[in-house]
Amino acid sequence: xxxxxxxxxxxxxxxxxxxxxxxxxxxxxxxxxxxxxxxxxxxxxxxxxxxxxxxxxxxxxxxxxxxxxxxxxxxxxxxxxxxxxxxxxxxxxxxxxxxxxxxxxxxxxxxxxxxxxxxxxxxxxxxxxxxxxxxxxxxxxxxxxxxxxxxxxxxxxxxxxxxxxxxxxxxxxxxxxxxxxxxxxxxxxxxxxxxxxxxxxxxxxxxxxxxxxxxxxxxxxxxxxxxxxxxxxxxxxxxxxxxxxxxxxxxxxxxxxxxxxxxxxxxxxxxxxxxxxxxxxxxxxxxxxxxxxxxxxxxxxxxxxxxxxxxxxxxxxxxxxxxxxxxxxxxxxxxxxxxxxxxxxxxxxxxxxxxxxxxxxxxxxxxxxxxxxxxxxxxxxxxxxxxxxxxxxxxxxxxxxxxxxxxxxxxxxxxxxxxxxxxxxxxxxxxxxxxxxxxxxxxxxxxxxxxxxxxxxxxxxxxxxxxxxxxxxxxxxxxxxxxxxxxxxxxxxxxxxxxxxxxxxxxxxxxxxxxxxxxxxxxxxxxxxxxxxxxxxxxxxxxxxxxxxxxxxxxxxxxxxxxxxxxxxxxxxxxxxxxxxxxx
Numbered sequence: 179x180x181x182x183x184x185x186x187x188x189x190x191x192x193x194x195x196x197x198x199x200x201x202x203x204x205x206x207x208x209x210x211x212x213x214x215x216x217x218x219x220x221x222x223x224x225x226x227x228x229x230x231x232x233x234x235x236x237x238x239x240x241x242x243x244x245x246x247x248x249x250x251x252x253x254x255x256x257x258x259x260x261x262x263x264x265x266x267x268x269x270x271x272x273x274x275x276x277x278x279x280x281x282x283x284x285x286x287x288x289x290x291x292x293x294x295x296x297x298x299x300x301x302x303x304x305x306x307x308x309x310x311x312x313x314x315x316x317x318x319x320x321x322x323x324x325x326x327x328x329x330x331x332x333x334x335x336x337x338x339x340x341x342x343x344x345x346x347x348x349x350x351x352x353x354x355x356x357x358x359x360x361x362x363x364x365x366x367x368x369x370x371x372x373x374x375x376x377x378x379x380x381x382x383x384x385x386x387x388x389x390x391x392x393x394x395x396x397x398x399x400x401x402x403x404x405x406x407x408x409x410x411x412x413x414x415x416x417x418x419x420x421x422x423x424x425x426x427x428x429x430x431x432x433x434x435x436x437x438x439x440x441x442x443x444x445x446x447x448x449x450x451x452x453x454x455x456x457x458x459x460x461x462x463x464x465x466x467x468x469x470x471x472x473x474x475x476x477x478x479x480x481x482x483x484x485x486x487x488x489x490x491x492x493x494x495x496x497x498x499x500x501x502x503x504x505x506x507x508x509x510x511x512x513x514x515x516x517x518x519x520x521x522x523x524x525x526x527x528x529x530x531x532x533x534x535x536x537x538x539x540x541x542x543x544x545x546x547x548x549x550x551x552x553x554x555x556x557x558x559x560x561x562x563x564x565x566x567x568x569x570x571x572x573x574x575x576x577x578x579x580x581x582x583x584x585x586x587x588x589x590x591x592x593x594x595x596x597x598x599x600x601x602x603x604x605x606x607x608x609x610x611x612x613x614x615x616x617x618x619x620x621x622x623x624x625x626x627x628x629x630x631x632x633x634x635x636x637x638x639x640x641x642x643x644x645x646x647x648x649x650x651x652x653x654x655x656x657x658x659x660x661x662x663x664x665x666x667x668x669x670x671x672x673x674x675x676x677x678x679x680x681x682x683x684x685x686x687x688x689x690x691x692x693x694x695x696x697x698x699x700x701x702x703x704x705x706x707x708x709x710x711x712x713x714x715x716x717x718x719x720x721x722x723x724x725x726x727x728x729x730x731x732x733x734x735x736x737x738x739x740x741x742x743x744x745x746x747x748x749x750x751x752x753x754x755x756x757x758x759x760x761x762x
Contacts, residue, residue, distance in 0.1 A: 197368050197400040198224040203260035205246050216242045218424045229401040231415035233408050235681040239424040240404050244370045248285055249277040282313030286366035288357050290373040296345040302356050303341025309360055328359040333389050351382035358390055365397055372404040379544045379708040380752035387414055406681040408447045409454045410754040412436040420444045450686035452711035498532035499702050505529050505565035507551050525551040527726040538703040540713040543723035553672050553706050557591055590663040594675035596655030600647040606658050607643040613665045632661040653684030674706040689716050711753045722746050
């Protein structure tokens with residue numbers, strides 16, 4: 179940072195109610211090849227009670243900027259140029275002790291991943307207690323009472339009992355609420371929320387953001403919201419700041435940036451965001467703009483009901499590849515006590531559906547709705563307690579080992595997390611080759627040729643085949659997972675939240691890839707997701723699940739345009755940007 183604080187700027191910041199002002203700030207990281215600039219000349223202002231959203235894909239510098247403000251850069255990172263003014267104080271000239279004091283009181287943080295940011299062996303309440311005590315906000319005697327108040331404020335029912343539970347006893351949404359309670363415990367002037375809802379269902383996301391908005395408005399807290407979803411930012415923020423490769427390329431009032439983006443990268447983000455794509459499809463349908471629909475839909479056709487002439491006869495429905503009839507799965511859950519009885523939990527309750535050949539059927543619902551359990555039964559990982567599942571006319575799981583091996587060749591999964599679904603000790607080549615080895619596919623030369631063919635299909639270079647998962651981006655890892663799933667030329671691919679962990683730009687690329695592969699190879703997809711905005715882009719039919727039961731089923735257009743249940747309407751209403759007017 180520059181050596182001399184500017185006193186005029188300090189007093190000015192106090193006078194015009196500015197909480198945070200970042201001026202010409204650059205962040206460098208030391209590497210073996212020299213300094214790498216992660217943020218270049220950033221300028222932004224956050225006022226009291228205002229929400230400023232920083233948007234951009236992974237690697238754009240948005241989290242680095244936020245960590246610089248909080249003084250939490252990695253040990254090899256530093257603010258090389260510029261100033262960070264916080265309530266009139268130049269953070270570049272404060273001691274580490276003062277910075278730690280500010281982080282405990284005036285600066286709050288809600289981190290992205292609640293599972294890795296909560297101690298799994300410590301009770302939730304104790305983790306909040308310790309923050310209150312360490313930052314001098316409460317004594318050890320009265321910390322727990324304050325902790326219960328905080329958990330109650332963020333909407334956790336029965337807060338006193340919940341304070342005594344461990345993170346694994348909380349749902350994802352509950353864990354995120356606990357982190358919000360921690361972030362707001364010091365009543366901070368500025369709260370940094372780093373992707374606070376990226377891993378959550380849309381309805382849970384809306385509830386948490388509503389709660390966060392209400393609390394920050396009540397406290398007058400300024401919020402720096404880090405997100406990759408421009409639709410979410412436009413709906414929730416006053417000001418949007420767009421970052422690309424370390425530069426701020428555009429910023430302004432949220433609705434203005436959304437309706438009249440100036441930079442090409444902002445336009446690209448808008449095109450990629452599923453929530454905004456879903457809204458464009460909805461507006462185009464209302465206005466009868468078929469050319470816009472053709473561009474917005476990834477795989478338009480008769481099943482979508484959007485581009486076919488109304489006078490044309492409907493196409494014959496292809497025969498089902500998969501038929502599920504009254505499938506039920508009951509798990510036996512052990513009680514907590516030594517002598518407690520086991521309890522039955524019905525994860526899937528009498529679900530029936532057909533998956534026609536060459537189509538994409540989406541199963542949607544909140545976490546715990548049973549959609550992943552249904553997918554696991556179709557994959558023959560779980561056996562149904564009752565009901566039947568047939569594939570190409572034959573019962574699933576009815577044969578012996580040979581039939582099971584044959585089924586594995588024809589049905590393959592792509593899982594949610596591209597980080598944990600690949601062996602970190604296998605190169606990309608070996609990861610894609612592994613199913614070929616397991617199923618005795620040809621000799622080494624034949625397998626190499628097949629792996630190179632698959633890499634080309636999913637847009638991976640030959641050079642990338644020699645890399646390891648840790649050397650790839652999230653999108654590249656998911657491409658490897660898709661190539662591995664396609665290695666044995668399956669007929670059905672089960673995508674279980676296959677794009678939910680990815681940035682919107684990468685997400686759009688993977689959805690386009692899946693659509694292209696379906697057209698090229700005649701694949702059938704079962705697409706498990708909690709994001710209805712994604713469904714509108716890629717699916718032909720959609721099944722809505724709630725608490726293990728199918729509550730609605732139909733074509734995508736029928737379900738989106740005329741939902742028959744309150745639950746489906748709630749899922750649709752929770753899509754960010756649902757009420758925005760977009761330029762088409």
